[in-house]
Amino acid sequence: MNTSTQLRSAIRDIPDFPKPGILFRDITPVLASAPLFRAAIAEFANICREANAEKIAGIDARGFLFGATVAYELGLGFVPVRKKGKLPFHTIAQSYDLEYGSSEVEIHTDAFEKGEKIALIDDLLATGGTAGAAIKLIDQSGAHVVAAAFLIELADLGGRKALGDVPVTALVSYA
């Protein structure tokens, strides 16, 4: 089995979470398995290497699991993209639409250098709201997102459209 198939077999479907009608893809079995987690990190690392990423950004909170580990594997620095109010230094914020209402993500103003090549990592690409907002923040900092990589893509939600010209890779895609 290739890595994508192995990951797909491990990801657990949880119906009606967080609310009725939603089928949640539970990645905790991937984290619990050292070989599977290692295989996922190897795939992420390849994507970042091929894109010549110079720094890794990961989205709060599950993106931290993969993003920080990939940064470690590649010997690159890591930047957290956080929910509003969590980062203590000077920040810039970007809001994005949710099904009902909106939310905001933030980065530190000193997180990126001008022209720096950034790989953005998260566990899930759904509608692309959070990742799209993160890309806007990174662009606003003068850095450049050269790759966006996700463990899971829910392809029928069309999240890639929210990410503009950024090359997108998902290790596992659900129709």
Next chain:
Amino acid sequence: MNTSTQLRSAIRDIPDFPKPGILFRDITPVLASAPLFRAAIAEFANICREANAEKIAGIDARGFLFGATVAYELGLGFVPVRKKGKLPFHTIAQSYDLEYGSSEVEIHTDAFEKGEKIALIDDLLATGGTAGAAIKLIDQSGAHVVAAAFLIELADLGGRKALGDVPVTALVSYA
């Protein structure tokens, strides 16, 4: 300089965050520096190795950054301890006191095996409320916390007392 001194030099003090009178220790400069992050992970990994940990648990959200990476380095599985409502499968929850009110953390009921030796990792030991609750959950699962390791300890808040007999290590301690 040893690792502790290097980490201490990089950690940034932010006064009055998240509210007036609180001096926040900002670890984002540690994450942004690949050599410093690597040095911190090496220290965490040594602690876990010496305690013969068989699995790593990390606390939502900054504990994910260190915990998942240490699990990767050691070739062990990782378990997220999360804020209430975030984990999709069957969970057990433990509440703990905050300065005003209380909060709850959860783990999946299938996260640990009976008798398994667990290292608990987080970025910060303050009053010990969250880590103490996490230890109770792990004990309740029939596993056993053999080490609790933190990047930072705010020693004058006395958090170690909340962790019972669990051996505690902090890479950087502030009086």
